[in-house]
Amino acid sequence: MQDAILLKFVFYFLAAVIAVFSVMAVTTRRILRAATYLLFVLFATAGLYFFLNYSFLGAVQLMVYAGGVIILYIFSILLTSTDKESKSPMFSLRRWLALIASIGGICLVSFLLLTNVWPTVYEPSTAEVPMKLIGKTLMGTEKGQFLLPFEVMSVLLLACMVGGILIARKRG
16 A cells, blocks of 8 residues: 555656646746756656666666757757847737647646546556667667667757857857
8 A cells, every 4th residue: 555655656746846847947038947947857757767667768768868968958058049048028929829828738638637547556567678679679670660760860969069059150
């Protein structure tokens, strides 16, 4: 009984961290703080993966997203942003559109939560997918395998870095 309560507490704590820091990331006016809040969201997401006994996905989440992507964001932000950009006022129309989008999102999430049946207790799986199967899936070229999307993302991240450096050089 205590294990079920502890599991629920851990899940709800991680979910609350994700929800709170997600809202903070999109509502702050300072972009470097938004990147920091996003880092906390990614750490909590990795915590959920470890909680569900998906240790490989948790490790990938920490290394790739929480490590690499956040460092890329911070370098890009520091290379390209100025103080003028962070202090620009938000127009009234944008506020109303943001409010409408937020209400729509809340309605959609509420509808999905209320119309689905959720299990009362979740028992994490003790079986783990073999690394060989994960490697073949990630680096395979057949249908349902991820080599091409992986390469496209690496080219996209490289283009973002080069673009950020070029923009920073033109300003300086």
